[in-house]
């Protein structure tokens with residue numbers, strides 16, 4: 001098996017400049033930034049599923065968009081299959097066009113990501129057209145058919161001439177997945193692919209992603225704010241808070257032995273479908289602070305239930321606690 | 336259906352819509368449940384199962400084309416369905432209030448949040464301007480919004496705060512019963528937990544009864560005393576939270592539970608429920624769940640099973656319910 005990681009992200013930063021009010025620039029106040037992604041590193045093995053979890057606004061979508069080049073990164077390196085993405089360097093590198101053929105993204109809102117005026121065939125064939133692939137009509141039909149088939153829309157031909165509004169929510173999300181799969185990508189970045197869906201449809205789509213991964217050995221970055229959906233099929237979980245990864249490790253380990261206080265709180269509020277198992281919940285008050293003015297020291301300290309004095313001054317780095325399990329908290333030390 | 340006297344008792348509620356094509360869509364059929372004072376009851380079911388229609392029927396706020404064709408809705412000793420629209424106004428908002436589905440996005444963007452709550456209070460002629468203004472700030476405080484944010488506009492509020500503001504507005508006339516339609520669906524888990532905590536707190540301090548509508552079984556398990564599971568406009572199963580989560584008898588409830596991912600059981604496989612809910616304009620003659628049911632028997636396509644009690648406070652509408660062998 002190929003040992004080169006599918007993806008390696010090193011020291012990734014993505015800052016969005018804040019539009020300054022005229023008064024501020026006249027007063028020569030310093031220019032500020034939204035620090036959406038603030039020094040993130042991780043790697044993804046071939047065939048691995050990594051879940052990226054965190055509250056709204058912590059930077060999940062920004063990471064995803066930066067990974068496939070929809071946003072230019074501010075600083076850092078992205079290495080896809082051993083090649084630096086979009087680099088002007090002497091090292092082996094890969095261009096964006098090539099990358100977008102091999103890595104596909106599923107967007108947050110399945111209802112907005114389908115063109116209402118295109119038929120399902122046109123929607124699924126579009127990536128082939130964009131990338132100038134498979135020009136032969138017969139082969140194109142075969143590719144669309146097999147993508148729809150893989151996405152569980154069978155018999156595929158029945159869907160060719162239909163329009164998105166004629167499909168149920170679950171079927172629409174399957175179409176989105178089919179159009180992401182038609183190029184046979186090696187990497188799939190799924191941004192909240194099931195959050196907008198009903199519970200029964202959710203299970204259907206999660207099962208589908210799990211099958212695709214098993215059948216195709218595809219690597220998946222699965223983004224969500226809901227820990228209960230990732231428990232189900234991620235190999236590893238990365239927990240984000242305000243642009244940083246605060247904990248990363250094997251899924252079972254993170255869920256059953258969480259180390260960071262933020263991870264503990266997130267797990268405690270994930271609803272458990274059994275009233276006999278109602279637990280003590282750690283409900284963090286307030287909302288994630290604005291990533292323009294990050295709190296000093298540990299960025300989680302204003303909401304951290306166990307913060308101590310030093311947390312206001314020291315910015316904790318990820319440290320390895322056990323094989324592959326890292327957390328960034330001043331109170332967590334290697335056992 | 337329960338011991339003690341219910342605050343709200345719904346019996347055989349049936350609601351139909353006339354579609355633009357002139358067809359009759361039976362959105363609710365024979366819906367029955369009780370809400371006890373100070374209790375939280377969950378209404379769950381997939382999209383289109385009739386949750387919102389149930390609340391709108393109870394509030395008598397159905398859109399044009401919708402009408403209640405049968406049933407009884409007792410609020411204490413009054414049958415709300417027998418009231419004139421004028422009489423109903425004494426109950427709506429004052430005795431029972433609703434937080435509409437998606438309401439947090441329906442705040443007027445060019446009006447201060449405090450003014451919108453003020454207006455809602457004044458609409459009901461309950462107090463003078465000054466008392467209303469004090470009430471606005473008290474309500475904001477009650478839902479965890481600083482009084483100082485009274486004069487901010489909706490876009491200056493986060494999603495969670497807008498939802499709190501909508502809850503404040505529903506509480507304006509101090510109702511005994513609050514209907515909350517998917518109050519946490521668009522919010523992320525932590526904010527969702529905050530809103531649920533808020534609902535629990537106001538319930539305790541005000542002795543409020545709550546009907547919580549959601550498609551999220553996890554949310555229901557966390558906060559509800561009893562649960563109504565709806566399918567295709569009918570009650571599939573109704574019981575205490577423990578009945579529903581640990582002794583479910585309806586095949587649909589069982590599948591729903593298996594389809595719900597559970598953090599406490601990583602790596603479990605999820606059941607899915609293939610197929611789609613029934614078309615309301617063309618309902619199957621037998622059980623509505625029959626086309627998707629994994630346990631169906633021949634009779635299911637002919638008999639529309641009524642909601643029957645299987646044990647105290649536990650009701651199921653399925654031919655295969657416990658103790659039903661006799662009538663097969």
Ligand SMILES: Nc1ncnc2c1ncn2[C@@H]1O[C@H](COP(=O)(O)OP(=O)(O)OP(=O)(O)O)[C@@H](O)[C@H]1O
Pocket residue numbers: 016034035036054055056057058059060061062063225291523
């Ligand atoms: N184009 C942009 N310009 C300025 N700020 C932005 C831009 N895109 C994102 N942000 C900010 O960056 C931060 C991270 O946003 P992002 O969308 O990545 O969060 P997220 O974790 O995906 O949240 P959600 O769960 O709500 O989707 C937020 O504070 C957001 O307001």
Ligand SMILES: Nc1ncnc2c1ncn2[C@@H]1O[C@H](COP(=O)(O)OP(=O)(O)OP(=O)(O)O)[C@@H](O)[C@H]1O
Pocket residue numbers: 352353354360362380381382383384385386387388389398399400401436550615
């Ligand atoms: N004004 C209307 N005219 C015709 N049919 C309607 C109307 N309003 C609702 N319906 C139908 O009644 C059924 C129940 O809808 P309802 O909105 O109560 O479902 P719900 O359970 O609240 O779903 P969701 O989870 O999507 O909010 C649906 O099939 C819907 O299409």
Ligand code: SF4
Pocket residue numbers: 260261262298299300301302304305306307308311316328329330331332
């Ligand atoms: S470093 Fe301090 S504030 Fe940060 S997570 Fe650890 S205990 Fe909490």
Ligand code: SF4
Pocket residue numbers: 585586587622623624625626628629630631632635640652653654655
């Ligand atoms: S009545 Fe029959 S089809 Fe309906 S839920 Fe019961 S077993 Fe299934």
Ligand SMILES: [Mg+2]
Pocket residue numbers: 060061062108191
């Ligand atoms: Mg996002």
Ligand SMILES: [Mg+2]
Pocket residue numbers: 386387388436516
């Ligand atoms: Mg609804």
